[in-house]
Amino acid sequence: MSDVERKLELEWSRLNEEERQIEALLTVLTGELLKLKEDEKAIRLGIMRDSDRAEQRELNASAHNHSQETAQSEQIPLPEVPFHQDSGSLNLRGLAASSETSVTEVITKSERQ
Secondary structure, three states: OOOHHHHHHHHHHHHHHHHHHHHHHHHHHHHHHHHOOOOOOHHHHHHHHHHHHHHHHHHHHHHHHHHHHHHHHOOOOOOOOOOOOOOOOHHHHHHHHHHHHHHHHHHHHHHHH
């Protein structure tokens, strides 16, 4: 075998070894890429779930606020009770004038006592 043939054979061996190393590296990188894609998919799903939960919370809060507003708008307002200016106590005569007769009778009886 001549020197040129030996050099070619050594070069060929070296290139084969490099090819094996590159293929091994490609296999590792392909595996890592698959893991990254799976991680990305899991992260996207997590983000979507969190977004859905946040949206659901907003909808629930909106529905709750709407039901409170509806309930408040359906409430019957209480009658205003006039206060006596001097003592800050209830003016029962003003209340009795706008209420039933039985209340007036009770007030009259209590004033007599």
